Amino acid sequence: MGIKKTLLEDIAKELNVSKTLVSMVINGKGDAYGISKKTQEKVLAKAGEMEYTPNVFARALRTGKSHLIALLVADISNPFYSNIAKHVEKELATKGYNLMICSTDENVEREEKLISLFAEQHMIDGLIIATTNTSGEYFKKERLRNFPIVFIDRYLPDIESNYVVANNYQGSYELTELLVKKGCKNILALNITPSHISSLTERVKGYKDALKKHDIAFKDENLVEISFDNIQNDVRTQLTKRLKQGKIDAIYTLNNHIATACLNVFNEMGFDAKKEGVLFASFDDISLFDFVKPSVISVSQPVENIGIEAANLALHLIDSKTNTTDVKKIVLPTSIISRN
C-alpha cells in the first residue's frame, strides 16, 4: 500500500554507512557509541529528508518494548472511567508512551482474554486496570510475575498489588455524616452486586461507621443490593416498597448507575423527594447532577489525579524492572459536593 516505506537500510545505502550506525544515531546513542558529530548530522538530515519512521514491530520484537500501555476499564461509556482514560492518556503522551483503551464490559472472561493477549505476550509494556475480577487468583500466574500492573478504582485484597484508588471509606463516611447532620436517621443505602469489589465494601464500611459514630443503629433493611444486570427493575421494586412505608429520610446510592436509575424511578412515580423531605445522595459525581431534580449530594472522586498517578506509577514500574517486593498503594482524597 502507498509508497514503499523508508528503511534503515535505505538511509545507510544513501550515505554509504552501515545500518548499525544509522540505528545508533537515530536512537540518540551516537555519542555513546562514538559516532562523529558530522556523521550524526548527516544521518539525521537524511532520515528527515526521507521521512524515516521506524517499524514499531521490528523494534518491539528486538527490544521487547512497545512503548504501549493498555488501560482496561469495566465500561468506557461510564463517564467516571472515560474521564480517567483521558487523563491517563494525556500524562503518558508527555512521556513518550501511547495508551490503548479497552472496555471489558464487566465481563471477567473478556478481561482475562485481553490481559492474556496484551500483557502475557508482552504486546504492551504495562497495564492499568479497573478489574472486574472477583479474586487475585488470575494475577498470580507465573506469566504475569513482574509484569507492570497498576490497579485503579478497585484493588484485590487477596494479592499484594500496586494501586491507585480514591479513599472510598472516607468519602462514604463524610457523606453519611453530612446526611446525619442534616437530620437523617433512616438512610437507605443502595449497593450494587457484585458487591465484593473493594471500592464498594469500603463505601459500605464508611456508611456503617459514620452511623455508629453518631449513635444511629445500622439496620439490615437499610442496606439493599441492586443487581447489576437488572438495575432499573430492582431499584423500582425497592423504592416503591420502601418509600410507601414512609420511614426513609435519605437515599444514598453507592454508584452513579444506581443514582440515574433512582432518578428514573422518581420520574416514573412522580415522587418529589424535596416535598417528601427525602435527601438524595450518591457516590461518584456527574457534572449534570448540577441541574437535576432532586438535587444530588455527591462524593466526587479525583479522576484527574487518579489518571495522572496511575500513569506515573505504571511508568515507574516499567523502568524499575527489578524486584517485586515493594508495592505502592496510593489512596487519594475525595470531596463532598453538597448542592442546595
Add this chain to the structure above:
Amino acid sequence: MGIKKTLLEDIAKELNVSKTLVSMVINGKGDAYGISKKTQEKVLAKAGEMEYTPNVFARALRTGKSHLIALLVADISNPFYSNIAKHVEKELATKGYNLMICSTDENVEREEKLISLFAEQHMIDGLIIATTNTSGEYFKKERLRNFPIVFIDRYLPDIESNYVVANNYQGSYELTELLVKKGCKNILALNITPSHISSLTERVKGYKDALKKHDIAFKDENLVEISFDNIQNDVRTQLTKRLKQGKIDAIYTLNNHIATACLNVFNEMGFDAKKEGVLFASFDDISLFDFVKPSVISVSQPVENIGIEAANLALHLIDSKTNTTDVKKIVLPTSIISRN
C-alpha cells in the same frame, strides 16, 4: 520477566517436527498445506499444554497485519464518543480484531502525530476517526493512499472518503420544525467554533431550511458562534444579552457541550425557561437530560449503529485491499426526543 515464553520452536522440538509445520497448524492452514489430521491434533494438543501464544510483533512484522484498529476521537470523555467507542469495540471483538482508542483532545497536531505513528507505519490495520482537521490535505499524502480509513461523525468535504455519520441535516431540520410547530418564531441557535466541521454546517443548514419552509425569515443575530476554548463565558455573555431583550422564544444548542454550558448559565442567572416561555433544545442527547430542568428537546444520534457500521466498514476496507475508487458513505437517521 516471568517464565520463558513458549515459542513455536519449543513445540516443534517436543514433537520432532519443524516449526514451519507448527506454524501452519496453529494458523488453521494445516489442511491447506496437507498436514495429516493426526499431526494437527498432536500439535494443537501440545500447544495448548504448553500454553503457547504467538508473539504478535514477530507475526505482524512478517505479515504486515496487526489485527489492531485504532479509533481516534476528539474527546474520549465526551459521552457521545465514549458510547461509540464501546460499540465499535464490541463489534470488532466478534471479528477477532482489537481496538485501541485514543483521544486527540481536539488538537490537530496531536491527531496528525497519532496517525503518523499508528497508520503510516502500519502499526494498525485500519483507522476509524472523528477528525479535528480543517481540511483533507493531510489525508492526501502518499503514505496514506489505500490505507483503510473510516471517518465517523465528521467527514471532510474536500476529499473523497469512507464515512459513517448521522443525518445531521435531517435531525436539525426536524428539531427546528418541531420548535416552530410549538409556536417558536425566534430560535436562538448556538453553534460552536470551529464551525467548519461537516456535522455542524449541516445542522446549520437544517435549521435554516426548516425556518424557510415555514416562512420564518432567518436572522443573522439568531445564529451565534461560541468559542470551543471559552464555552462557559461565551454562553454567559450571549445569554445574558439576548435573554434580557426578551425576544427569544427558544434556544437551540448545536452540540451537547453548549447545552450543559447553557444549563449552567440558567442556574447562575436563576433563569426559569419554562416560566419565561423559552423552549430549550439540543443536538446530541445525554441520558441525564431526562431529569434536568428545564426539560430538553433533543436530537438523539444512533451511536450504537454508528459504531457497528464504522467497525464493519473498516473491516471491509481491510479485506478488500484492492482499488480505492469506490467509497462508502453511510448516513444514519436521527430521532427527536421531545420531553414534556
Add this chain to the structure above:
DNA sequence: ATTTAAATCTAAACTTATTTAGAATTTGTT
C-alpha cells in the same frame, strides 16, 4: 520392481530493526 503421482513435511529465506563483538582507521607516544 520401477516409475509416477500424491501426500506430508522441512530447510532456508524473509520481515526490520537492535546489539554484540570486533575490524579498520586515526591519533599519540617514544
Add this chain to the structure above:
DNA sequence: AACAAATTCTAAATAAGTTTAGATTTAAAT
C-alpha cells in the same frame, strides 16, 4: 617508524514468527 591507544565504524547474530521452494515418504500404476 613502530607500537599502543583511542576513535570510528561494520558484519553478523538476534528477536519470533510466516512463507517459499523443494525434499521425503507413502501410495498407486504399469
